[in-house]
Amino acid sequence: MDIRNCRKCGNIFNYVVGPIICPACREKQEEEFQKVKKYVLENPRVSIQQVSAECDVDAVQIKQWIREERLEIAEGSSLYINCELCGAPIRSGRFCDKCRVEMASGFRNVMNEKRTDVPRHPSNNEKGNPKMRFLQ
Template sequence: MAEIKNCPNCGEFFNYTGIRDVCHKCAQKEEEMYEIVYRFLRKRENRAATVERIVEATGVEQELLYRWVRKNRLHPALFPNLGYPCDNCGHLTTKGKLCESCQNELKSDLRTFEAAKEFRENVANNEKGTYFVNKGK
């Protein structure tokens, strides 16, 4: 069932069905901007353009470009300098929420945590061992 929301771009009310996050008019404007960006990128000399260069040449907002890359409307495999910011450090990435560096750092931290947890469990188990008491012979 649709719910009524305000468009984050223009403030108009629209029926939100889960497909688009903006009203129909703003969605049409986004499609027009997408066509401009895609035509720009299809030219051989622009395929390696950076996000900043695309914004400068087409006038599209950076966040809109990032959203298109996240939703795979613009494929970084075809346009190598495209990406979106890592949720942790802000460097451009092409898949997931974290860049390769942050993923590796997180994996390393998890391994360290697991090793420390295992060590603490071993120490706790060893402390529960049997104690021998010498009864004064």
């Protein structure tokens, strides 16, 4: 059993998987999602702030749904989120096309930083320190 505090209401619950929110809040969130989804479909030209106000749902939550690609944004809609690197307006995911291309070509190594702790060329250490061999 993994007992946690719900991030939304603070109640303790038996955590299983996914976001740390209790079943009651999860259900409420699902209702909010359906409400937002319907509103966005019927009003494709509204901004996130308007959706947030009309549906009484946090704008941060709406942006998260867009990022997770749960909430689809129709062509011509004025809804958008921002690229996490350069802030350009995007319709889904985390990065704009430009940043994605730059990351793929290795220009921006944000995604790969954690993988560099395994040395790819162990022989470089020996070459860099030739004197070490004679210290014994």
